[in-house]
Amino acid sequence: MIEKRIKRIFSNVSEEMGAILIYNGPEPHQDVNFFYVTDLTKGLFEASAVVIYPDGKGTIITSKLEEESARKSPMEVEIFSTRKDFKRILKDALDVDGNIGVNFADMPHSAYRKFKYMAKGKRFVDVSEALEKTRMIKDKVEIERIRKAGKIATDALKAMISQLKEGMKEYEAAALLIYEMMRRGATGPAFETISSFGENSAEPHYTSGERELGKGDYALFDFGARFERYNSDITRTFVMGKADKKHREIYEIVREAQQAGIDAIKEGVNGKEVDAEARKVIEKAGYGDRFIHSLGHGLGLKVHDGGGLSPNIDMELSENMVLTVEPGIYIPGFGGVRIEDDVLVKKNKAELLTEFPKELTEL
Helix, strand or coil: CCHHHHHHHHHCCCCCEEEEEEEEECCCCCCCHHHHCCCCCCCCCCCCCEEEECCCCEEEEEEEHHHHHHHHCCCEEEEECCCHHHHHHHHCCCCCCCCECCCCCCCCCHHHHHHHCCCCCEEEECCCHHHHHHHHHHHHHHHHHHHHHHHHHHHHHHHHHHHCCCCHHHHHHHHHHHHHHHCCEEEEEEEEEEEEEEHHHHHCCCCCCCCCCCCEEEEEEECCCCECCECCCEEEEEHHHHHHHHHHHHHHHHHHHHHHHHCCCCCCCCCHHHHCCCHHHHHHHHCCCHHCCEEEEEECCCCCCCCCCCCCCCCCCCCCCCEEEEEEECCCCCEEEEEEEEEEEECCEEEEEECCCCCCEEC
16 A cells, blocks of 8 residues: 555656655644555654655654654654664665655745755655645545544534534534534544534634523534544534525525535536536525635645645545535625535536535534
């Protein structure tokens, strides 16, 4: 599996490389590609590196702190005790014919300067696009991890809404949702959980606050679970108490738009077309100016993991891409509805990786 991933990366590079260096720096400069090519699911590996080669082999260079975790990879492992050791081992690993690929998108400039000094005479080439392109097509292991992350999230949501009650604050509901994910096997939330009530649900990227849940409020939850480094991302919107006509109207439009988007997904279709199919539904209903973001994004080791369903992204869909589909309508002062699921692109259709009822639920 690891060798296949590495060879696919090199096949997506536009020029010949002798090696690719991936540096996993200290927070916040960690590089998910380190974990993609090593398939290590435990450990931090701060200030560690992996050097990969066109034949599918690679060498992990890490400290004694991470030795036990590193040995779980089938790759060769080199352990350093001092920074001097690190430089020596890395210099040897980069002693190849040809250029050295690096991920400029995630490598700090200070680290790049140090590596250039260690590998004098070598030309460093940006391979960030090749890395992202490779990660966009998921293998079976990745798909199953995302599927598991999705099940953890949806099961947690079921448990959480059964405990929701009037007067509960947004941050209390968010904390409860995170707890329910963790107790089901998540290693953590995929991102900062959004829990928004009433008029606050009109803010797509809201930060949970002290707003209390009351009758007639929308209750929107946008969240995800992380499982073995892979993420899920799901949104559901409920109504506390009895939903009125406007609640139902907006909700049903969003639900229809999401289904139109999902129905349009298959291999070979452009993401722009998928976005357009969902957007048409909302525009026809008269809320086109209240759908204020793209339809979806790539999902994997990152929550936004390359590509997307957007009027601004020209991307042909390929089998085994994983994407979110999340239309929304947001009305300031009243509230918003977003419905989001994770889907796997198949040859002739999309397969849902997150399953949770989509009918409007009154709590």
